[in-house]
Amino acid sequence: MDTQAYLLQLGQAAKRSGFALANLGVIAKNRLLGRIGTELQLAFDDILAANGKDVAAARASGLGEAMIDRLLLNEDRLKGIIADIDNVISLADPIGEEFDSRLLDNGMRLCRRRVPLGVIGVIYEARPNVTVEIAVLALKTGNAVILRGGKETRESNIALAAAIRRALASEGLPEDCVQLIDNPDRALVSGLLKLDKFVDMIVPRGGQGLQRLCAEQATIPVILGGIGICHLYLDKDADTNRAADVIINAKVQRPTVCNALDTLLIHQDKLGWLPKLAQSLQEKGVKLVACEQSRKQLDGAGIASEAASDESFGTEWLSLTLGVKVVSDIDEAIAHIRHYSSGHSEAILTDNLAAATHFMNEVNSAAVYLNASTRFTDGGQFGLGAEVAVSTQKLHARGPMGLEALTTYKWLGIGDYTCR
Amino acid sequence: MDTQAYLLQLGQAAKRSGFALANLGVIAKNRLLGRIGTELQLAFDDILAANGKDVAAARASGLGEAMIDRLLLNEDRLKGIIADIDNVISLADPIGEEFDSRLLDNGMRLCRRRVPLGVIGVIYEARPNVTVEIAVLALKTGNAVILRGGKETRESNIALAAAIRRALASEGLPEDCVQLIDNPDRALVSGLLKLDKFVDMIVPRGGQGLQRLCAEQATIPVILGGIGICHLYLDKDADTNRAADVIINAKVQRPTVCNALDTLLIHQDKLGWLPKLAQSLQEKGVKLVACEQSRKQLDGAGIASEAASDESFGTEWLSLTLGVKVVSDIDEAIAHIRHYSSGHSEAILTDNLAAATHFMNEVNSAAVYLNASTRFTDGGQFGLGAEVAVSTQKLHARGPMGLEALTTYKWLGIGDYTCR
Known part of the structure; x- marks a missing residue:
């Protein structure tokens, strides 16, 4: 399949899957997160083995020890990643809240309802923990997610995403709620940044180079951040x-x-x-x-x-x-x-x-x-319970971004065959 | 001056001016808006004369009557524009509110304070009323603004912006709180869209072509909107x-x-x-x-x-x-x-x-x-009192955008020599 066809399919599947998540209640979403923990536990050895391949390849290609330490998963770290899911389960779900409700002079009832963004694209470096962390935060808020991790953790990410997708399937949800771009072709990043028909927000988690790339190439709103002077x-x-x-x-x-x-x-x-x-x-x-x-x-x-x-x-x-x-x-x-x-x-x-x-x-x-x-x-220090990223721009979210930053609202107007 | 030097100066002046507005109280800002009304009234005949030149040029270049009607100012319309300022004066000022305040376990007091975005860039078509409307909404929320109106209303916009700038000066504020790009060179639009060091948000008010141009070229967050199927x-x-x-x-x-x-x-x-x-x-x-x-x-x-x-x-x-x-x-x-x-x-x-x-x-x-x-x-129907634009994207603001959409927040943490 060529790049454009692949991206189109990726975007369509994500958007469709997002609609399936949008109206799930908190019990169903927490059950899904629990199931993700179970699937990761079941795949524990496979994930460590996949990570072992990444580490070996990184060593062979001469990557420094600091970098290898970042991409390394061991028993303790993987246990920590699984345990962190329980933390997200315990957080309040912002979705569904209705606020700013009012009665207009014409008799229409108007309010805003908090809803998922829809589809979130996350581009990140060689940190396999981010794969699980972001998927879990996105699902908790009813969003589909497209993940693009560093190529140095390709095997680990494939194993982690497969476990997450098994959990989705076993809960009767579309596997494509979580999609991983595992092809290291850079053209796919540029293509993802322009999928504005399907993707609602891009979060780059990485250094200055990645942030600039996203700001310059994306036609989708980007949350810049994580650079602190x-x-x-x-x-x-x-x-x-x-x-x-x-x-x-x-x-x-x-x-x-x-x-x-x-x-x-x-x-x-x-x-x-x-x-x-x-x-x-x-x-x-x-x-x-x-x-x-x-x-x-x-x-x-x-x-x-x-x-x-x-x-x-x-x-x-x-x-x-x-x-x-x-x-x-x-x-x-x-x-x-x-x-x-x-x-x-x-x-x-x-x-x-x-x-x-x-x-x-x-x-x-x-x-x-x-x-x-x-x-x-x-986010943890501020009591947000989770941290999607730290935004240094002024729109949408600023500073540590918690679950609410993965939501938007829609206006609901209830009339009685009301005309303007 | 070449384009890059002009844009740099424009951006720097806007950012500097934004800081001068950021901590003005509501009384000072309302006095400024009142002064803008006065200056527009004083320049009433000059503004209509400038608009007359635009209309004549539009006729000469064969513009259709619908388009000419859009750019036409007459006594009633200009009076209406001035009267609308009083409406904005009467609106509550969202700036300065502190919310989500909490006491952290380490004794630090944390809250969010609503602050202006800083600098807003607005690109719009041949509607001279937008020049005043946007300037007034931006100033009410403590923002500096860079205006780029349609070339068919160049003379009108110059006259309107000059009156607004006289009001700023007479209140002791930097004239560059409101800057108009009156050079019709399209390269200035592309350049404005990349002034991310100085401009915090771009609002395109115009058709599909302008929206796409902004989405594709801007490195600054853009509020897309106003296209309704x-x-x-x-x-x-x-x-x-x-x-x-x-x-x-x-x-x-x-x-x-x-x-x-x-x-x-x-x-x-x-x-x-x-x-x-x-x-x-x-x-x-x-x-x-x-x-x-x-x-x-x-x-x-x-x-x-x-x-x-x-x-x-x-x-x-x-x-x-x-x-x-x-x-x-x-x-x-x-x-x-x-x-x-x-x-x-x-x-x-x-x-x-x-x-x-x-x-x-x-x-x-x-x-x-x-x-x-x-x-x-x-915005008017929803009771927001004003409408900056109607956003069809999901980040920051959705649907009719009132004054709050021109603001952001900063986190304030007050400790007692507190360490992490």
């Missing part, structure tokens, strides 16, 4: 005795993720404290990339650093590197954030109420913190 | 004595707009009633494009019709033409709608509760009506 501004009225822990937490607790701290903006009055902080950071393995003024201070205390640049301030480090910049006041900090931020997460540390208010008002990222670590921007 | 299903249990008025209303009351009826799906048991309905429709000037089975019935009663086709059922008529198709049951009607609908508005006429429930559940367009005309899909 995050800032923390240490105000002149911050309590430095307490601030160090927060800065270290934001940078060090998990440096490879999007909500980790990238740039520390430090008020010039606090410059004298910088060496002490820098020492604590360096003890944790943090490398500093600092502006001229802060380097002078660090040099004076014998602390090594590299020179920051316009480019370095626009970098998401995803590692134990921290940009440092001295600012003369809070407005310089805000201006820096507006210029360099990716709109993910920013924080101010201060005991001054006016500074706190000003920062919270003027900084317009998805999450803005007062006296807290940027590391909190996370 | 609308269906009304006459069920076997409809009260035909009352149904005729609704069908005629849906088709005839204003046939040139997106929520007008395009296709009547008629249950086969009601086929005998079709000639009577058709006669009433023809008295109103409606032309019928009918399926084979319904044509036979119409022929038998001596009523003229044309043959429908797959293509005609996929057409938004925007005129006094109505597609007619006989269906054997409600599910055939639903299947037809799912295939041909643009997701705008659909209706069922029935006195049967099971049929009503089934239709409202299974049809997934932006607005679904029971015993009411499709003509109700409208």
